[in-house]
Amino acid sequence: LAKTTQPISMDSYEGQEVNITCSHNNIATNDYITWYQQFPSQGPRFIIQGYKTKVTNEVASLFIPADRKSSTLSLPRVSLSDTAVYYCLVGDMQNNNDMRFGAGTRLTVKP
Amino acid sequence: EAGVAQSPRYKIIEKRQSVAFWCNPISGHATLYWYQQILGQGPKLLIQFQNNGVVDDSQLPKDRFSAERLKGVDSTLKIQPAKLEDSAVYLCASSLGRGPYEQYFGPGTRLTVT
Numbered sequence: 001l002a003k004t005t006q007p008i009s010m011d012s013y014e015g016q017e018v019n020i021t022c023s024h025n026n027i028a029t030n031d032y033i034t035w036y037q038q039f040p041s042q043g044p045r046f047i048i049q050g051y052k053t054k055v056t057n058e059v060a061s062l063f064i065p066a067d068r069k070s071s072t073l074s075l076p077r078v079s080l081s082d083t084a085v086y087y088c089l090v091g092d093m094q095n096n097n098d099m100r101f102g103a104g105t106r107l108t109v110k111p
Numbered sequence: 112e113a114g115v116a117q118s119p120r121y122k123i124i125e126k127r128q129s130v131a132f133w134c135n136p137i138s139g140h141a142t143l144y145w146y147q148q149i150l151g152q153g154p155k156l157l158i159q160f161q162n163n164g165v166v167d168d169s170q171l172p173k174d175r176f177s178a179e180r181l182k183g184v185d186s187t188l189k190i191q192p193a194k195l196e197d198s199a200v201y202l203c204a205s206s207l208g209r210g211p212y213e214q215y216f217g218p219g220t221r222l223t224v225t
Contacts, residue, residue, distance in 0.1 A: 032211050043115075043202050043216025044154065087153055091211075101146075101153035 004088045009106040018075040020105050022088030025069050033064060033071045036087045038104070044087060048073065075107075083109045113137065115217035117203050123223045129191035132220045136184070136205030143180055144214065145188050146202040154202055160186065161209055190222075198224045 005023040012018045024033070032051045036044035048055055048062045050071070055062045061074040075082060085106050091099030116135040124130050136143050141162050146154035157176065159167040162183035171178070175194070180186040190197055200219040206212040 034211075036214075041218075043204065043219055044214075045216065046213040049211060049213070085153075100156065103151075104153050 003100075004090055004102050006086075006088050006102060006105045008103065009108070011108050011110060012078055013110050014079055015077050018078050018082070018107060018109075020073045020075075020086055020088075020107070021070055022073070023070050024088070024090045027068050027090055028092070030092050031068075031090045033062065033068075034089045034091065034099070035060070035062065035073045036089065036101075038085045038087065044101070047086075078107075078109045080109050080111060083107060115203055115205055115215050117201075117217035117220055119220055120218065121221050121223075123225065124193055126195055126224050127192040129189065130193055130222060131187055131189045132201050132203075132222075134186045134188070134203030134217060136186070136203070137215055139207070140205035140215070141183070141208045142206045142212070143186050144204040144206075145178055145186070146204065148200045148202055148219070150199070157188070166209065193222075193224045195224050198222055 032049060034049040035047040037047050038044040048057055048060050050062045050064055052064050052068060063072040085104040087101050087104040089099045089101060115137055118133050122130055143160040145157045147157050148154040155170060157171045158178045160180040163180050176190055178188045200221050202216055202219045204214040204216045206214045
């Protein structure tokens with residue numbers, strides 16, 4: 001079971017790029033990396049997922065180095081509405097039943 | 112496309128009482144999850160179903176929690192008897208299947224045990 005480590009909290013200002021790094025030193029060959037976002041009083045929402053190198057969608061980018069022992073979620077030009085908790089999960093490609101949410105990173109975007 | 116539905120949204124019970132939560136996943140989603148989220152913590156997986164079979168219930172307190180997914184669609188999570196430490200938000204999620212599929216979460220049920 002790959003364990004993840006993230007900063008507990010981060011602060012940023014509107015318009016800045018935010019990078020949240022997740023450490024997963026014992027990631028397995030079959031594991032992929034997924035990030036979720038959670039606003040207060042809502043369930044988590046999928047942001048992005050990747051296995052290696054770089055993945056980009058309309059919301060974020062995910063950078064995964066060659067050793068895959070860490071990953072970085074990049075949020076371009078954040079706004080106040082990006083204030084949320086961000087979770088990094090690592091899980092087996094064959095099934096989801098060993099994916100675990102950690103405490104997440106609480107991002108606060110200030111005006 | 113309708114999202115994951117859960118009911119009730121809020122529930123207040125006294126300790127030792129029983130409570131049940133209902134979840135209707137997104138149509139066609141084979142995999143259903145129940146999570147417990149205590150205030151300030153990340154969601155904790157309680158049980159995972161693939162169609163109507165359980166694939167992981169290793170973190171479900173089976174002495175008081177039970178869950179079923181009859182006919183592989185709707186699911187019910189029950190707590191009997193409830194304890195104070197069961198106060199939490201209970202989240203239901205569904206995905207197309209096991210593996211690298213996005214999980215879609217419902218709004219959750221906030222349970223308060225007094």
